[in-house]
Amino acid sequence: MSPFMPVDNSLVGIGAVAVGIAGATLLAHGTFVPGSSLFGPVISRAPWSRTNAVALTFDDGPCPGQTEAILDTLAHHRVSAAFFVIGRYAEEHPGLIERIHAEGHLIGNHTFDHARLGMFRGLTYWIDQIRSTSEVVREIIGQPPSFFRPPMGFKSPIVMRAARECGTPVVTWSRRAFDGVPTTPDAVVDRVSLARSGEILLLHDGRDPASERPLSATAAALPELISRLQARGLAIAALDKLLEVPPAQDVPVN
Ligand SMILES: [Zn+2]
Numbered sequence: 001m002s003p004f005m006p007v008d009n010s011l012v013g014i015g016a017v018a019v020g021i022a023g024a025t026l027l028a029h030g031t032f033v034p035g036s037s038l039f040g041p042v043i044s045r046a047p048w049s050r051t052n053a054v055a056l057t058f059d060d061g062p063c064p065g066q067t068e069a070i071l072d073t074l075a076h077h078r079v080s081a082a083f084f085v086i087g088r089y090a091e092e093h094p095g096l097i098e099r100i101h102a103e104g105h106l107i108g109n110h111t112f113d114h115a116r117l118g119m120f121r122g123l124t125y126w127i128d129q130i131r132s133t134s135e136v137v138r139e140i141i142g143q144p145p146s147f148f149r150p151p152m153g154f155k156s157p158i159v160m161r162a163a164r165e166c167g168t169p170v171v172t173w174s175r176r177a178f179d180g181v182p183t184t185p186d187a188v189v190d191r192v193s194l195a196r197s198g199e200i201l202l203l204h205d206g207r208d209p210a211s212e213r214p215l216s217a218t219a220a221a222l223p224e225l226i227s228r229l230q231a232r233g234l235a236i237a238a239l240d241k242l243l244e245v246p247p248a249q250d251v252p253v254n
């Protein structure tokens with residue numbers, strides 16, 4: 001093409017829009033897709049070939065009543081799980097954190113406030129959310145949480161940088177019960193019991209501070225869910241065993 005040929009401005013405009021849409025799509029994928037590692041390493045499941053086990057994880061607690069009911073069922077079935085706790089709830093209910101830890105379950109970090117609009121906050125906010133929760137847990141059980149899971153699994157570049165600076169691995173999930181909204185025990189069992197080996201399963205023992213949903217479906221579903229998973233030949237492994245991740249490092253608090 002001659003350098004003097006007129007440029008079609010409409011084509012330039014279409015190209016700019018296409019690049020913008022592609023960029024926005026990529027940003028959304030990295031932020032909202034649980035398994036996306038676009039902005040840093042994210043663990044959403046174990047490698048396919050390594051195990052015939054799955055891991056149970058519970059978010060948004062500890063929550064009096066529900067957390068105990070879930071712990072009772074886990075103890076009855078001799079199954080380990082991970083609890084991604086909200087720091088302010090941990091501070092309010094240290095006895096539940098002690099019990100989770102004493103019964104051999106992992107504790108994960110799910111931020112101090114679980115603020116739905118936290119996505120719009122900066123790096124200092126996110127580092128504080130992670131570190132303050134780690135400190136609360138460390139003061140109760142003598143060690144920090146093993147993993148970090150951002151609220152709703154949203155992993156913006158700032159969230160991922162904060163996790164990296166706090167030295168905590170980011171764990172999401174590969175299958176969820178959709179029990180963070182009103183649901184039934186049957187729906188929870190049906191959604192999660194079809195899990196495949198290596199999957200990290202997301203359930204809830206509590207609710208985020210902005211929710212008033214009823215809570216009992218998850219605890220009511222758990223005995224049948226464990227039985228169905230085991231009947232399909234799946235072991236239920238502790239999250240760190242499933243992932244073969246070494247024990248938590250202490251997180252320095254500035
Ligand atoms: Zn949550």
